[in-house]
Amino acid sequence: MTIEGIQTVPLTLWKDGTIRVKRSRLLLDMIVNAYKRGDCPEEIYDSFPSDAYSVADLYSIIAYYLRNKNKVESYLRKSEKEAEKLWRNIEADPQQQTKRSAIRKKISAFQKIRK
Numbered sequence: 260m261t262i263e264g265i266q267t268v269p270l271t272l273w274k275d276g277t278i279r280v281k282r283s284r285l286l287l288d289m290i291v292n293a294y295k296r297g298d299c300p301e302e303i304y305d306s307f308p309s310d311a312y313s314v315a316d317l318y319s320i321i322a323y324y325l326r327n328k329n330k331v332e333s334y335l336r337k338s339e340k341e342a343e344k345l346w347r348n349i350e351a352d353p354q355q356q357t358k359r360s361a362i363r364k365k366i367s368a369f370q371k372i373r374k
Contacts, residue, residue, distance in 0.1 A: 268323040269316045283311035288338055294321050
């Protein structure tokens with residue numbers, strides 16, 4: 260029996276800077292967050308089923324996270340900061356505020372009709 264010394268991790272870096280499972284749109288962030296919540300790879304797969312990857316791939320990705328925790332956590336913090344910045348920009352956009360106000364008025368009118 261021969262043991263291979265190198266295993267590939269099925270992750271890829273997209274042009275937008277996100278790390279995803281190869282041949283899918285599943286973010287590394289989603290896998291790590293599910294793992295931190297206590298989900299095992301089988302549960303993660305059940306939450307995000309795909310023909311593009313397997314449960315074994317998810318084990319490999321979690322092993323990568325555990326071996327490179329500082330690096331991955333740094334990436335996750337950066338992603339979270341970028342998401343927060345994007346959300347603040349959306350919230351501050353006058354067009355978005357106008358749209359949100361219009362939606363709230365429609366919801367309020369609908370709720371009055373239902374009563």
